Every structure is written in structure tokens, then in C-alpha cells.
Amino acid sequence: MDLDLRLVRYFVAVADELHFGRAAASLYISQPALSKQIRKLEEQLGAPLLVRDSRHVTLTARGQRFLDEARTLLSIAERMQQENQPGVLRVAHVFELATSRIVVDAYTSARKDIQLIESALDSVGQLHALLDGLLDVAIMRVTPQMLADRPSGWRHRLLRLEPMRLVGRPGDVPRESVSLHERPIEVFADARGSGLYNAHGDYLSAFERHTGLRMRWLGTPGAFSHCLAALMRAEGSAFLFESDSYADKYAAAGLPVHQPTELHPHYPWSLAWRDEPPARPVADYLDIALETADRLDWQRFSARTSAPAWLPADDPAAPELTRR
Structure with missing residues (x-):
């Protein structure tokens, strides 16, 4: 939406x-x-x-x-709307996911002369803010619908393929991998028709179609602390389908984290910017983001498991991977 x-x-x-x-x-x-x-x-x-x-x-x-x-x-x-000053860069984060924070940390270390204005927006909100001139650069998931609705005025490039993992319940026995069909799969996301369905939900719907699963959609609690509290008080046996960024946080809180046995889903994050000659702060941000991706080997599928890697078949990142 x-x-x-x-x-x-x-x-x-x-x-x-x-x-x-x-x-x-x-x-x-x-x-x-x-x-x-x-x-x-x-x-x-x-x-x-x-x-x-x-x-x-x-x-x-x-x-x-x-x-x-x-x-x-x-x-x-x-708050984000202001004149495009040469010493200011406006960016946004999707909740507490690590990708944009890691890039921002690298950028601020290299460009201490730039004032960074940070906000929190989901992928759709970032695209609108970018095209409305409220953001200078975005890190977001690009969907086929975005490209159909906004075919011009912006550019994008794959930044990271973030692995997805399965988080168990408190007290579960730690295991390296588990089957997607062993227990019900839950997701912290808003389902289609909720009015809050977004780019994350679009990815999860594609995953459901591919696997034949019918996941439990639990809404979006927001900050990690709310997600953790919801998981700790949950009843019954299930796995939470979660990104690597949050899975590491759950593991640090003592919850078991597993690789899916059947396939290894990845969530594609892309850089996006307006289709115009970028100002120096934006150009530097793009360069540093891609250098960070190369240093951390973000643009390859994870080798943690021998299960086949998966992206939605129509994902805009797929042609870029094929060209590589």
C-alpha cells in the first residue's frame, strides 16, 4: 500500500x-x-x-x-522538511533493524562535518518522503508495486541480502536448524486488508505463497522491547520468522534461534535516491554504504546453511543478482 x-x-x-x-x-x-x-x-x-x-x-x-x-x-x-542545506543529510531507519544503523555509523565516522537528521519510517513511508523531498537517501525494501506506481523520479540499488531465521520459545532446546513445517510460524507484521499492510507484509505474503504456509500475523508491536515482551508472554508452541538483525537480539536475550531447514530466505534492502545529480553528502553516503556492503559481504546469500537461498520471484533485486 x-x-x-x-x-x-x-x-x-x-x-x-x-x-x-x-x-x-x-x-x-x-x-x-x-x-x-x-x-x-x-x-x-x-x-x-x-x-x-x-x-x-x-x-x-x-x-x-x-x-x-x-x-x-x-x-x-x-520535522524532516527543511531546505536542502549542503551540510545536512536526512535519512530514516526501519524500526531497530541494523542495516541502516551500520551504514550511518560508517558515514558519521567518515563525514564528521555533516549534520545527520534521523527519523523512523517504513519502506513505503521512506519512498514517499524521498520523492516529496523530505529525505535525501533511503534504505528500504523496493517492491514491484512501488516501481509500477512510481516508475520514474528515483533510482535504487541492492545494498544487503539479510538472512531470515526462526526464533523459538523460552526453554526450547537449542538446535542449528528446524523445519518450517514442525510448528506454526508467526510473524510480527500487519496482514493484507489490515490497513497497515506494507513492503514487509508483501515479502511475507510471497513467502507464504512459495512455501504453502499460512503464518500467524501478529501485528507490528514496534520497538524490539515490545516484540520481546510479546514473545516472552506468548503461549503455545511456535516459531517466530524474523530477520537476522532481530534474531541476534533474541539470541542475546536467551532465546534459541534456528536456521530453516528447507530453504534460506533473505530480505533484500536497497539504497534509494532521487534521480538527479546527488549533492556531495548524498554521493558520499551512497559510496560509504556500498563500501560497507562490500566489507561485510552483504550482497551475497549467507553461507550459514546449505539450504537453497530464496527471494520472491518478482523481487526487483533478482535481476541485479542475475547480472552479477
Whole structure:
């Protein structure tokens, strides 16, 4: 799902006014145009946000929850919005995943003269922020839908193939590898139709189709501490399907971490930047990111297991790997 910040702003204006006419006037657009854009947002989210009649506008329960999320998103966007100064670089992280943090650490060590402004956004949010001029460079998962919806204006290049692993329950016997079919598989992600489905969910859906699994989708708790707490209080036997970045954190917390026996999934992370001559801070960031990837051998499938490596068949990273 591609969430347009413009539509989010329109919704917040209507929610503030609870009146389409006043909201349209504040946005300098017509009332019919505003109504059309709000319907488009509701279609994207898969749920009504507003209840309308001839005299009143009220928020649905989903609309009230989304309003809080929308204000947070717009606050982040406003914080990132500033003139493109030569001594400033704006980047974002996907939760506490390690890839972008490792690159940022390498960049700040090499370019101490650059002020770094960091925010947290998922892959879709990063792409929108990048194209809206709110980010200078992104580290994200590129999906086929992104390329279909935004075929121009940006470029991307594979940065890392991050292995995926299976996390057991407290007290499980440590094992090097386990079968994907031994226990139910759980994921911290939002399912299709939830209104919060994103690039991560798209990857997991492709994994389900390939393996024939029907995983348990548990939502997105957010920070690792919330994920760990949810896993510690979980009941029943299952494996959590998780990225290497988080799997290492679970292992440090004492939970067993295993390799899947049947195949070895990898999550592709890409650099993305606007299709224009990059300013020096951006060019240096791209160079340092790729140097880091080469030093850490990120652009090869992991050799931890003899199981065949896997990516979604239509993943934009696949042609780049084939060329290599």
C-alpha cells in the first residue's frame, strides 16, 4: 500500500474541522475534490474513516485510531522538511533493524562535518518522503508495486541480502536448524486488508505463497522491547520468522534461534535516491554504504546453511543478482 502524505493531510484537516466545507477552504481545494480524496484514502486503508450525513461529520473508531497515527506521521514529515542545506543529510531507519544503523555509523565516522537528521519510517513511508523531498537517501525494501506506481523520479540499488531465521520459545532446546513445517510460524507484521499492510507484509505474503504456509500475523508491536515482551508472554508452541538483525537480539536475550531447514530466505534492502545529480553528502553516503556492503559481504546469500537461498520471484533485486 502506498500512503500519500497529501491524503493524510486532507484527512487531518477534515478531522479537525468535522466539516468538509471548512476543511476544503483551509486546503484551498473544492469540497467535491476533497470528498473524492478522502474516499481514495479510505479505499487504500480498507476501512471507513468518517461517517457523513447532510449535517454532520464524525470519526469512526478506525478513523480515530488513524488520526493519532496520521498526526505522528505528519509531525515526522514536518520535522524532516527543511531546505536542502549542503551540510545536512536526512535519512530514516526501519524500526531497530541494523542495516541502516551500520551504514550511518560508517558515514558519521567518515563525514564528521555533516549534520545527520534521523527519523523512523517504513519502506513505503521512506519512498514517499524521498520523492516529496523530505529525505535525501533511503534504505528500504523496493517492491514491484512501488516501481509500477512510481516508475520514474528515483533510482535504487541492492545494498544487503539479510538472512531470515526462526526464533523459538523460552526453554526450547537449542538446535542449528528446524523445519518450517514442525510448528506454526508467526510473524510480527500487519496482514493484507489490515490497513497497515506494507513492503514487509508483501515479502511475507510471497513467502507464504512459495512455501504453502499460512503464518500467524501478529501485528507490528514496534520497538524490539515490545516484540520481546510479546514473545516472552506468548503461549503455545511456535516459531517466530524474523530477520537476522532481530534474531541476534533474541539470541542475546536467551532465546534459541534456528536456521530453516528447507530453504534460506533473505530480505533484500536497497539504497534509494532521487534521480538527479546527488549533492556531495548524498554521493558520499551512497559510496560509504556500498563500501560497507562490500566489507561485510552483504550482497551475497549467507553461507550459514546449505539450504537453497530464496527471494520472491518478482523481487526487483533478482535481476541485479542475475547480472552479477
